[in-house]
Amino acid sequence: MNTIKKHFWNEYQKEIANDNYYYERSCIRQSFFPGSETAFLKILRDELGKKIIDDQHQHTCTGIGYHSDIVQFDTTMTICARLFSLMSDNELKNFVPSCVTSFGVFTEVVETWNQFPEELEKTRKFLREATGREFKIPENIAHPSDIIYKYRKELKQKMKYQLVNHKTGKPLRVVEHTGCHYGKIFSHHAVGGAEFPQVLAGMIEEWGGEVIDYPERRHCCGFGFRQYLVMANRGYSVANTKKKFESMEEYKPDFVLTNCPGCTMFMDRWQYTIAEMEGKTYDDNGMGIPVLTYEELAGLLLGYNPWDLGLQVHQVQSESLLDKIGIAYDPADKFIGKSGKFIGIPEKPEILKVDYDG
Amino acid sequence: MDKKVLIIGGGPAGIETAYSLALQDVKVVMIEKDANVCGNIQNWEKLFPDFKDAEEVRKILSQKLNHPNIEVITNTEIKNLYPQGNLWFAKNDDERIFEANAALLATGFEVFDAKRKEELGYGIYDNVITSADFEKMYKSRKILTAEGRVPQRIAFLNCVGSRDEKVGNHYCSRVCCINAVKQAIEFKELVPDAKAYCFYMDMRMAGQFYEELYRKSQEKYGVTYIRGRTSEAAVTRDNRIQIKAEDTLSALPMKMTVDLLVLMVGIEASAGTTLLSEQNDVLGLYGFAKPLGLYSEDNMTTKPGLFLAGTCKRPLTLPETLADARSAATDIIKYLKTTK
Numbered sequence: 001m002n003t004i005k006k007h008f009w010n011e012y013q014k015e016i017a018n019d020n021y022y023y024e025r026s027c028i029r030q031s032f033f034p035g036s037e038t039a040f041l042k043i044l045r046d047e048l049g050k051k052i053i054d055d056q057h058q059h060t061c062t063g064i065g066y067h068s069d070i071v072q073f074d075t076t077m078t079i080c081a082r083l084f085s086l087m088s089d090n091e092l093k094n095f096v097p098s099c100v101t102s103f104g105v106f107t108e109v110v111e112t113w114n115q116f117p118e119e120l121e122k123t124r125k126f127l128r129e130a131t132g133r134e135f136k137i138p139e140n141i142a143h144p145s146d147i148i149y150k151y152r153k154e155l156k157q158k159m160k161y162q163l164v165n166h167k168t169g170k171p172l173r174v175v176e177h178t179g180c181h182y183g184k185i186f187s188h189h190a191v192g193g194a195e196f197p198q199v200l201a202g203m204i205e206e207w208g209g210e211v212i213d214y215p216e217r218r219h220c221c222g223f224g225f226r227q228y229l230v231m232a233n234r235g236y237s238v239a240n241t242k243k244k245f246e247s248m249e250e251y252k253p254d255f256v257l258t259n260c261p262g263c264t265m266f267m268d269r270w271q272y273t274i275a276e277m278e279g280k281t282y283d284d285n286g287m288g289i290p291v292l293t294y295e296e297l298a299g300l301l302l303g304y305n306p307w308d309l310g311l312q313v314h315q316v317q318s319e320s321l322l323d324k325i326g327i328a329y330d331p332a333d334k335f336i337g338k339s340g341k342f343i344g345i346p347e348k349p350e351i352l353k354v355d356y357d358g
Numbered sequence: 359m360d361k362k363v364l365i366i367g368g369g370p371a372g373i374e375t376a377y378s379l380a381l382q383d384v385k386v387v388m389i390e391k392d393a394n395v396c397g398n399i400q401n402w403e404k405l406f407p408d409f410k411d412a413e414e415v416r417k418i419l420s421q422k423l424n425h426p427n428i429e430v431i432t433n434t435e436i437k438n439l440y441p442q443g444n445l446w447f448a449k450n451d452d453e454r455i456f457e458a459n460a461a462l463l464a465t466g467f468e469v470f471d472a473k474r475k476e477e478l479g480y481g482i483y484d485n486v487i488t489s490a491d492f493e494k495m496y497k498s499r500k501i502l503t504a505e506g507r508v509p510q511r512i513a514f515l516n517c518v519g520s521r522d523e524k525v526g527n528h529y530c531s532r533v534c535c536i537n538a539v540k541q542a543i544e545f546k547e548l549v550p551d552a553k554a555y556c557f558y559m560d561m562r563m564a565g566q567f568y569e570e571l572y573r574k575s576q577e578k579y580g581v582t583y584i585r586g587r588t589s590e591a592a593v594t595r596d597n598r599i600q601i602k603a604e605d606t607l608s609a610l611p612m613k614m615t616v617d618l619l620v621l622m623v624g625i626e627a628s629a630g631t632t633l634l635s636e637q638n639d640v641l642g643l644y645g646f647a648k649p650l651g652l653y654s655e656d657n658m659t660t661k662p663g664l665f666l667a668g669t670c671k672r673p674l675t676l677p678e679t680l681a682d683a684r685s686a687a688t689d690i691i692k693y694l695k696t697t698k
Binding site: 193194195196213214215216217218250251 | 592594
């Protein structure tokens with residue numbers, strides 16, 4: 001395997017607050033990966049003893065609308081300002097947006113205010129007129145993956161499992177994929193910068209795995225907003241995902257780790273689509289390559305129940321990965337919801353295999 | 359003439375000015391920060407467009423410094439340059455002070471640090487090199503990959519650090535296009551069966567015989583020119599380099615794997631140029647020194663007695679630099695004759 005000779009990422013470090021966070025939820029992650037945000041809150045509170053507020057009054061950051069050109073930037077700034085005012089209500093100064101797109105939006109808004117103070121004054125006026133609210137700019141904006149990265153060593157001490165094949169003792173081989181809006185808008189807001197971000201690679205290496213450096217490592221996951229949101233463009237979306245999987249295939253990754261809702265969604269779901277369109281999967285046994293969020297991965301290694309983490313709602317099923325790591329799980333619990341009720345079993349696809357009955 | 363001139367920088371501009379002044383009986387003290395004189399051409403093997411041996415030019419320039427009116431001081435970096443009355447003073451780190459009736463900035467350029475274009479992988483991937491690295495390899499007439507293989511596919515990428523808003527350099531470095539043509543020919547002469555590609559935005563062949571060489575590189579050597587800028591380099595499993603570009607003539611994205619990627623690094627102001635220009639309020643755009651005017655005052659500055667020559671002002675070819683140096687000498691002599 002090729003190794004990166006010089007670790008450029010060292011030149012890109014950022015300040016990540018230690019404690020007292022205001023959590024801003026994603027508008028889509030709870031649907032796509034329902035256990036991830038809950039796992040993050042549990043890890044911060046129960047494992048790391050941090051204070052983090054999960055506020056019921058919050059709302060969209062407008063990210064998807066903004067990047068689709070259906071929400072104007074003035075509106076985006078005002079809506080972000082309202083979220084900052086909710087943080088101020090909780091007497092907090094450290095803002096933690098769950099979604100990478102939101103993280104990009106908030107950093108862009110704050111950077112705009114720093115560069116153009118008249119925009120800040122305009123936003124204050126708009127928010128005051130619309131809601132009567134005032135706000136303070138956060139002292140620190142960090143993505144949750146930044147916080148998990150910051151505390152990766154502390155978490156390792158509490159982990160029951162490592163990213164090691166428990167039968168062979170070899171490190172698991174992992175593809176990492178960082179969301180564009182994490183570092184490509186402002187590289188100095190990303191651990192490791194835009195080209196070689198370290199935020200996920202650092203977790204993988206610390207927890208025993210091996211990062212795969214493959215030619216299309218920096219290629220788009222396939223989401224890319226306009227590629228997907230405009231229905232006529234969806235062929236581009238699938239084509240990009242296909243390009244990535246074709247490039248990583250020969251390195252035989254055990255799983256893919258991401259920190260963006262769009263990347264997780266498309267690298268997971270499009271494997272089914274590609275299988276249906278071309279009869280092709282990118283692993284040796286036709287099961288697909290599992291795609292995990294960093295919260296799911298941290299939760300798994302900490303010993304959380306895979307079904308509490310929501311792995312059963314992924315398209316590519318994760319049992320092959322759980323077996324490699326040696327994580328115990330009960331197949332009978334897989335489709336029993338948190339309420340104890342049976343949540344139903346999805347249909348089995350024909351080409352992308354799954355190992356549940358139904 | 360009982361006058362002395364201080365020349366900061368011992369590259370081609372400094373040497374040529376020193377010699378021209380010495381011939382007119384002016385005493386010159388030339389101060390060079392490095393151990394050797396001749397500046398950046400020390401790193402070049404052959405010169406464009408005539409493939410002249412750079413060593414021959416270095417010899418000619420070095421011999422000029424034997425003139426009895428020229429004192430050469432090496433390993434001395436000037437950190438402070440300032441006027442006092444009608445005299446100019448220069449100080450190095452050891453507080454050694456040099457005094458003269460006029461001063462010339464000939465502090466030259468540095469090649470763009472390709473590591474700043476992270477997406478192109480220099481310093482990260484073994485088989486991404488710069489045009490300066492190519493030149494070093496060519497001294498031994500062996501262009502090889504990091505694994506010691508003879509490349510079968512090589513790509514030259516123009517405008518690395520030039521005409522690039524992202525790195526803050528809007529200007530054209532002027533020498534890279536023709537240098538890529540030269541290096542592609544040199545490579546093809548060594549490995550005739552190999553494929554050589556050159557990615558460009560525009561091939562700026564403005565110098566004499568440049569266009570002819572560009573044609574020859576295609577007709578005789580089969581170098582392929584692709585109009586498009588490479589957006590990203592990545593490594594393949596066998597340590598080759600995968601590059602992505604857009605072929606803007608056919609309006610198609612393209613992907614290519616090569617054995618060696620050569621980044622044609624541009625010209626930037628040297629640290630000394632920027633420092634000493636700033637101290638004397640003659641700092642222009644992009645860290646270069648600013649002349650008083652573009653036409654007949656191109657070697658003068660707003661400071662009486664402070665003159666400029668060569669690539670401390672902007673990117674220039676070697677012949678242009680030498681001509682500019684002789685022009686600077688004319689202005690300096692005019693100044694010395696009219697000043698006490």
